[in-house]
Amino acid sequence: MDSKGYSSYLVQGWKENGKWQRKQYSKLEKAEAFAALKRVELKNEGRKQRLMLCPLTDDQLDQAVKAFDRLGSTYTLDEALEFFLRHHRPPEFTIRLRDAMALYRDDRERDAIRERSLKGIKSVLDQFLRETDNPLTHEVTAQAVEKFLRGLRAKDGTNKATRKTWNNYRNILHSFFEWSTVADVASNRPFAFENPVTTIRKFSARQVREEQEAKPATTSPEDVLRLFRALSRWKGGVMLRYYALLYFAGLRPGEIERMNGQEKALVNLKTKTITIPAKVSKTGHERHVTISNNLAAWLQIAPLPTIPTNFDRMAKMVRKHFKLDHDEARHSFISYHVALHRSVGDAALQAGNSESIVRRHYLNAHSREEGSTFFRIVPEPARRQAVIAPEPEIDVPSHLKAV
Template identity: 30%
Template structure:
């Protein structure tokens, strides 16, 4: 195939199976074509046709390959003059002594620049990015792991972070395999971002990725027993009604903690019978979804007063009370709802340590018992079926699942 260009016009020449040559182009939004017996005649006709299509004369002919070279040069030059870029490249080639030498010099320069970045600089970069563009809840988890090292080893070069060092950091305090792997994953996230930025070798695995995971014992996740779910709901009604939506949306709507924190009041009413989890609110997958409003969830939310100031407990600090009032006029939950909720439950003696994702695990386990459909639960929870089966499901009898979704009725 031969591509003939003139200005913005393109005509392509193909050899047909019968030995003749076909010309193809688009005109007025439609495909056009003609046929020539000889190749030379086809090329000349294609040039004439392209010239006519462009509607101009006196322009210089270029082949398709030449046009591609020109397009690449313009892309490399960006806002700079392509001629200035060519001159600079020519000077660099002469100084280096050849293309191979120039490539080696550029790689050495990039390596020297990478060695200058430190752990403290990476921490500050991540903190800025997560505050502006990513999830505060995710950064909160990362910060717990990274900050002690960023404070004490701020000047440590990223290139000096080895797999042995990552393994040593993750092993502090004789952690369980799960805790060790969670720490490793956070370092993998941090160093992976450094690789994206070009702060460490972009063509190599990070030190955290090289460190092997530890084998975890498979066990069912923690969930709320039905009596505990009832006790916590009663506790919140008595002491902190402003936290009820946050708790209920996780336990009977399957929302992630970050989603329950970010959901707006109009997301609960914009589509009757559903909780609208917008893409901007959705967690790890970032995909919009509609969660059916179970009868007990609708009943729990429906009993709450619409006035924000009535929801906030009188014992709340005055300065924080004003902030919470303003937020609860728009959002379903106040700030720091997770910390306050776990503190209240522990103070009430319901448990000593708040299990990770216990509300969401409860929803998935009881909903699976109720529906016998892992696909349905995965859709409502915003996860894959494999993740639900592996991480979120604790087998429970059907009757217990039904009882869970009657709490609040």
């Protein structure tokens, strides 16, 4: 009680910055509350505490305090919770990655995607499955996808994969996980709530183009001649028609496979035209390819079908023996076509590419003489041989005289 007769309550006995402290209250309950808070604070080694009404139990409060301690200043509790729920909150139906991928491939097959694309999808998904050891689909994180993509290697097994390969693998994984998040009663989807690939970088077309070689790989006329000499004698020429369409018509492998069995309707030797319908063309647009004289000669003697039994095995043997790169035959056709005819526009129409692509990659890749030699490689059926036909003579009208 002070000199005026008012009661007060003093709390004292703790240090701050090395100095003893005291605090005065007019009401006892406030002094007791402060003293209790200060005792807890001192017991917890100086950690500031607040007394407040809270629905959490003592155990839950302890867990919250430990969570803040472990997160430190790196993440907030909200950020940690968001990440956990995104990747570890199970949907109503959980499924292992292998089973989800099998359902996805079945869906793509029903969409009538070409066989080569289906093989590519299966290859990428199987590689990712081996890398991640078959987790639950909703538990796959962006970090796991990033690690997988960064681990991709070139054919030599040492150098990093190209940016184009990165994009191709990323696109396949993105499509799969996007499909996994879409509701579907028949397959019990969604299998996950988030697509972990969304945040993974994708290289721009310019970045991909900068990394690619200036000129695509092509086969020299001498090596093409050697190839067709070997094919003329191997297994009765069973692969001749396929490689003739690759090299001398510039068709894509997938287009030839989709043409198989329809050649009578699509290949017209009388008009010297091959029709590539929209459903066969990679671009989804119909185009027409002019049959050169040497291609006509090969088509007349090459046996059907274009895609024989055990085709995949035999095609792999040919590529390996002659060390052919992917699409090397098509690159050769476009390069030699431009070299011989000096027309970027016509080559683009024949190949189903844009003029800018043809100009950038194929113009001036070979000389006109090389183009002429390439398109004079013809069969010699009597000897089951391939030869270079003589250059056609130019007829000069008899009434013209050099003066």
